[in-house]
Amino acid sequence: MLAHAPATTRRVATLTALAFALTAGILSAPTSASSWADAAFSSTSEQELIAWTNQSREEAGEKPLNVDAELTAIARWRSKDMSLRGYFSHSIPPVGGRVFDVISDEDYCYTLAGENIGWNTHSDGVATARIHEAFLESPGHRVNVLSERWNVVGVGAYKGTDGRNLWTVLFADSCQVARLSPRP
Numbered sequence: 001m002l003a004h005a006p007a008t009t010r011r012v013a014t015l016t017a018l019a020f021a022l023t024a025g026i027l028s029a030p031t032s033a034s035s036w037a038d039a040a041f042s043s044t045s046e047q048e049l050i051a052w053t054n055q056s057r058e059e060a061g062e063k064p065l066n067v068d069a070e071l072t073a074i075a076r077w078r079s080k081d082m083s084l085r086g087y088f089s090h091s092i093p094p095v096g097g098r099v100f101d102v103i104s105d106e107d108y109c110y111t112l113a114g115e116n117i118g119w120n121t122h123s124d125g126v127a128t129a130r131i132h133e134a135f136l137e138s139p140g141h142r143v144n145v146l147s148e149r150w151n152v153v154g155v156g157a158y159k160g161t162d163g164r165n166l167w168t169v170l171f172a173d174s175c176q177v178a179r180l181s182p183r184p
Contacts, residue, residue, distance in 0.1 A: 035124035038161045041076055045128045045157035049167060052132040053145055053153065060146045070108055071154025071170040074099065078117070078168040083160035088119060099170065109175035114144040116169040127165045128157070135169075149173050 036042035054064035078099055082088055090098060099115050118131045118141075135141040144150075150171040158166050 036157075036159055038159055038163065040159055041080075042124075042157045042159065045165070045167075046072070046155040048128045049132055049155050049157065049169065050153060052129070053169070056132075056136060056145055062146055062148055063151075065150055065153040065171070068152035068154050068172070068174060068176075070106065071103075071152060071172060071174075072156065073154070074102055074106065074108075075154040075156030075168040075170045076158065077156070078102075078170075079156040079158035079166040082117070082119075082168075083158055083162075083164065083166050088117065088166075090115060090117065099168070103170070103172075108172075110172040111175065112149050112173045114147065114150070114171040116141045116144050116171075117167065119164050119166045121163055121165065124165075128167075131165070131167050144169070144171055147171065 036045065050065070050067060057064055078092075081092070085093070087093055092098065092102070100113055103110065103113060116135055118134055120127055120130055120134070122130045135145055150173055152172050152174045154170045156168045160166065
């Protein structure tokens with residue numbers, strides 16, 4: 001009986017029972033670290049997509065892209081706008097403008113830019129990987145992911161109330177990124 005056991009044995013038994021009780025719920029109901037709520041951005045998904053993009057670029061012999069805060073803000077606005085207003089297009093309604101007009105209106109200095117947009121309804125744990133795979137399987141999107149012309153990227157990942165995960169990826173050859181001067 002536990003009542004007659006030495007104090008050390010009782011402490012070990014008590015601590016073991018306490019540890020089991022505290023971890024039982026954790027072990028029986030794991031949660032995804034990359035989940036995000038409806039009507040919210042996921043910085044985790046954004047960071048994952050940038051990491052996979054840079055990994056694909058490096059595998060193709062291209063330099064990794066730097067994250068640009070201004071492009072990220074525009075990409076986030078773009079994903080949320082498509083979700084809230086219920087459209088999915090490179091043209092922004094109602095007048096059909098494009099994200100490049102928005103970038104220019106923000107006085108962002110660039111010589112060339114590209115946009116990938118995508119959506120899916122996969123579970124949070126695989127949604128970002130699946131959108132990256134979809135971008136690589138599409139010839140036009142793949143060109144944007146692997147282009148040597150870009151030096152910066154911004155990603156906006158937004159989940160709408162309808163459960164759709166939307167991504168906007170903006171690539172640019174930014175004037176604001178310091179360039180190495182050619183040697184004489």
